[in-house]
Amino acid sequence: MKILIVLAHPELQSMNGAMYHTAIETLQAEGHEVKVSDLxxxxxxxxxxxxxxxxxxxxxxxKQQLEEKHGVFAPDVETEQQKVEWCDLMIWQFPLWWFTVPGVLKGWVDRVFAYGRFYGEARCYQNGIFKGKKALLSLTTGGTAEKYEKTGEHGDLDAILKPINRGMLEFVGFSVLEPHVVYAPVRMTQKEREGILGDYSERLKGIFKEEFLNVGIY
Ligand SMILES: Cc1cc2nc3c(=O)[nH]c(=O)nc-3n(C[C@H](O)[C@H](O)[C@H](O)COP(=O)(O)OP(=O)(O)OC[C@H]3O[C@@H](n4cnc5c(N)ncnc54)[C@H](O)[C@@H]3O)c2cc1C
Structure with a gap:
């Protein structure tokens, strides 16, 4: 299968960088074709x-949507659009920043997910242009899992991720998989983090057999 991994972290030696490399190595070893956008x-x-x-x-x-409908995209946008169109599975690897994706990834969506090409004229959600493709949010947090429970200090992580899963990915037709969340890697020991990377690798080996969520109704 064809997989696009989008990385939004300024430091490759970070936990996000390690998860990105784990995903590339695991998926290639499984015989998949991998392209990356290391923003x-x-x-x-x-x-x-x-x-x-x-x-x-x-x-x-x-007016951006009119220009998107009628215009020719700049090469950096066109390149990214073609990668999204190419893939069967898209993985976004990022640290949770201010309860959302880092700005560089939000800007990537603003520029790349274009009207007329990625959505529009009733082409959204179940009728979305990317129907049949899957998407996975793979993220790390600063806060612990307890803080992201429904009754926790930060509140339900699924609700925090809904604008991304529903408003961006499902909107253009992707089927969204259960997010892969690594809570508070900074608080773990090196051995624990290595175990977490092994767990991620194991999950990715079976990723195409997973059922998708329907974020609109959870
Ligand atoms: C602007 C901003 C906003 C933020 N907003 C939020 C927020 O809203 N909610 C929230 O919960 N948090 C927030 N945070 C915290 C942020 O989410 C975490 O700092 C981040 O998720 C941690 O991931 P990292 O990859 O940056 O970790 P790092 O600190 O880079 O890595 C953690 C540890 O993993 C180690 N490591 C790297 N590679 C490996 C490897 N191969 N094997 C084992 N260990 C390895 C690193 O050496 C490091 O010790 C925010 C941070 C910033 C800067």
């Missing part, structure tokens, strides 16, 4: 504006 190392520009396009539909007033 910091490729210096992906997360600012969405006229520079998304090499054409100008309306020079007097910039």
């Amino acid at each position: 910091y190392r490729q210096a992906f520009d997360p600012v969405s504006d006229r520079r998304n396009f090499t054409t100008v539909y309306n020079a007097a007033y910039f």
